[in-house]
Amino acid sequence: MVRENMPTMNLLTILLHLLATVCPSTSSISDSEICDEGHFKCNGSSVCVPQRQNCDAKFDCPDGSDEWNCADLPGATFWDHLFRKRPAAERDDQGHVDCAWRNFKSICACKGNDIFCQYKNISRVPALPSRNLMLLDLSGNPFTTLSESNLGKLPEVNTLVLQHCSINRIEKGTFDGLASTSTLYLSHNEIGELKEKLFPPQNKLKILVLSSNRLKTLPVNVFLNLAQLNELDLRSNSLTEVNALSLQPLVNLRTLYLNGNQLTTIKGSFPCLENMATLSLANNKLRDIPVNAFVNLPGLMYLFLSGNRLIKLRTGSFNNLDHLLALNLNENAIDEIEIEAFSPLVNLTSLDLKGNKFRKPDRTVLKSLGKLEYVYFDEFAMCLAARWVRVCEPKGDGISSLQHLLDNPILRASVWMMAVCACTGNILVLLGRLLARESNAVHSLYIRNLALSDLLMGLYLILIAAADIVYRGRYIDYEEIWRHSVTCNLCGFLSTLSCESSALILSLVTWDRFVSVTQPLARRQPSPRRATLHLVALWLASGIVAALPLTGASYFGNEFYGSNGVCLSLHIHDPFAKGWEYSAVMFILVNTVALVFIIYAYVRMLREIKISSVALRSTQESQERAVAQRFGVIVATDCLCWVPIIAVKLVALTAQR
Structure with missing residues (x-):
């Protein structure tokens, strides 16, 4: 047993020595040293x-x-508030509460100091108690036009809800009687215009929700007299610009939601609002953040710019935001970040950069963010640009992680097992076919070449498994070195050569059998010389396909095989990277054509055998069953090998579109 294992151990030693040339060793940190x-x-x-x-x-x-x-509290707090419950639902947890007014009789429901008149098909406010009313919910009623005539006789109420009321017009003087109202919900209506001086001077409004309407512009004096307003929700409208003069009266505004509009620029949009803490401009059409865009918002703590069309982050865009704690820039098209772009953000604790085009952020770009605690990228390898940040996401890509090339122990064990089985099994096949005499030399030649093709995949798996051992526990330190190494390119070449040659050789074998069965008299058995020429042509074609990405052509870039830690050209994590069309043709078109042909050929052969059989019925059924089982195994194994790869590649391409 020891002698039999010697070649394998020597091979592994050589491979580890080869890999060591591209992985410098590092010493572990002693407890007495300061943390690196x-x-x-x-x-x-x-x-x-x-x-x-x-x-x-x-x-x-x-x-x-x-x-x-x-827990990234700034982000969590923002989303919890943005998607808060509807006003009536906030009372649901209170259980049964008696009405605060004795002998209350109305078409509306009463619960404590709250009255609910939802979806009652009323266009005027019914008779209600005149005092101590905390919440009045009129949602779902067809008010259409709000005026003093149908809303002016409201009692004193703290929170007024007019959602889903099909409101398309609000006349002047409508809210003159709402002197005590602090929260007003007008969301999910059809309001296309707000008149100037809509709110009376004596109002106490602190929260105004106008989301999901059809507002396109904001008049200059629309928010006049709203000096006490703390929160303004204008999300999901059709605003194309915001004039600073419109927001100027809101001196105590702390939260402004402008997400989900049609804003293309924010130049000159914000007056001096020193109390502003939260600003959301997510899901607009912003292409640029001008220099000093937020200079009038010195108290800003949470800024959300996700889902726009930003291409470049320039120096000075975030000037005067030294109190900012959270910045979301995810889901843009950022491919360039100037070195000093984040310099003013000295207190930033959370930064989200997922879903952008850049792949190698400069390691000095984030250096000014000394208090950063949470940073989010698309790829775990980008965490190299933020080594001092305590939490960097993602920690892996499903295969590799910051720690290991093969992160999952089950995956690691499976790679070794498949590598050993592939190498051992195919070497035995090659030796057996070479040493034993074969009555069908052509068939034996095909099998030897197919075994050689599968052996290449076994060698690829051994190289990857050996690399995992070399980088175990410190993969992130050498991730880029490994992906751009000669060994990684060799792995990519071997895997591609194995996949393409296997598909072509299986197709050739199937074609040979197909013609022999369907045209037994019209075709002679190919000679070993002719079969060899066919195989040489297939190997040459496969080799060219596998070697082209290594030619240095700009179409393939420098990471065609090194786009991931296992050096596969499948391109799952970044399906539209350079050379993606080439990868798609290899793994989708070629494999699909080969699989369809093989299935068709074996089904046709089975049919021909059944038709042409002249043996006794019992013998015929037995032979047909044996042939069907053998063909079924061949087709099933081909499907198990290729269908998952084709499906995963298609899902990756469609999901990114």
Whole structure:
């Protein structure tokens, strides 16, 4: 047994030595040293924990402090508030509460100090108690036009809800009687215009919700007299611009939602609003953030610019935002970030950069963000640009992680098992076919070439598994070196050569059998020489297909095989990277054509055998059953190999569109 294992051990030693040429060794950090960049000191001990082990749901510090403060509170608070419950639903948890007014009789429902007149098909406010009314919900009634005649006799009410009322016009003087109202919901209507001086001077309005209407512009004096307003919700309208003069009266405004509009620029949009803390401009059409765009908002703490069309972040765009805590720039088209773009954001704790075009952020771009605690990228390898940040997402791509090339232990074991089985099994096939005498030399030649093709995949798996051992526990430090190494390109070449040659050789074998069965008299068995020429042509074609990405052509870029840690050209994580059409043709077109042909050929052969059989019925049924089983196994194994690859590639392409 020892002798039999020697060649395998020698091969592994050679492979590890080869890989060591592209992976410099590093020494581990001793407990007595100060934590290096990318490591974080545990609370109350000298243990240093790598960035990748913070907030990974595993306790690595003696006191578990690496799992403390893992919630990104600024972002969570924003989304919780943005998608808050409807006003009436906030009372649902109170259970049964008696009406605050004795002998209350109305078509409306009463609960405590709240009255609900939802979807009662009324166009005027019914008779209601005149005092101590906290909430009046008139949602779903066809008011259409709001005026003093149908709304002016409202009692004093703290919160008024007029959602889903088909309101398309609000006349002047409508809200003159709402002197005590602090919260007004006018969302989900058809309001296309707001008149100037709509709110009376004596109003106490603090929250105004105008979301999901049809507003295109904001008149200059529309918010006059709203000096006490704290929150203004204008999301999901059709605003193309915002004039600073419109917002100027809102001196106490703290929260402004402008997301989901048609804004193309924000130049000159914001007056001096020192109390503004939250601003959402998400899901608009902004292409640029001008210099000093937010200079009049010095108290801004949460800024959301996701879902726009930003291409470049320039120096000075975030001037005077030294109180900003959270910045969302995800889902844009950013491909360039100037070195000093984030310099003013000295107190930033959360930064989201997912869903952009850049792939290699400069390592100095984020250096000014000394208090950054949470950063979000598309790829875990980008965390190299933020080694001092405690939590960097993602921590892996499903295959690799910040720590390991093959992150999952089951995946790691499976790669080794398949590598050993592929190499051992195909070597035995090659030796057996070479040593044993074969009555059908052509068939034996096909089998040997198919075994050689599958052996290449086994060698690829051994190289990947060996690389995982070399980089174990510190993969992120050498991730870029590995992906651009000669060994990774060799792995990509071997896997592509194996896949394409297997598909072509299987198609050739199927064609040979197909013609022999369907035209047994019209075709002679090909000679070994002719079969060899066919195989040489197939290997040459496969080799050219696998080698073209290594020619340095600009179409393929420099990461065709190195786009991921396992050096596959499948391009799942970035399906539209350079050379994606080439990858799609290889894994979708070629494999699909080969699979369809093989299925068709074997179904046709089975039919021909059934028709041409002249043996006894019992013998015929037995033979047909045996042939059907053999053909079924061949087709099933082909489907199991190729269908998942084709499906995954198609899903990746369609999901990104």
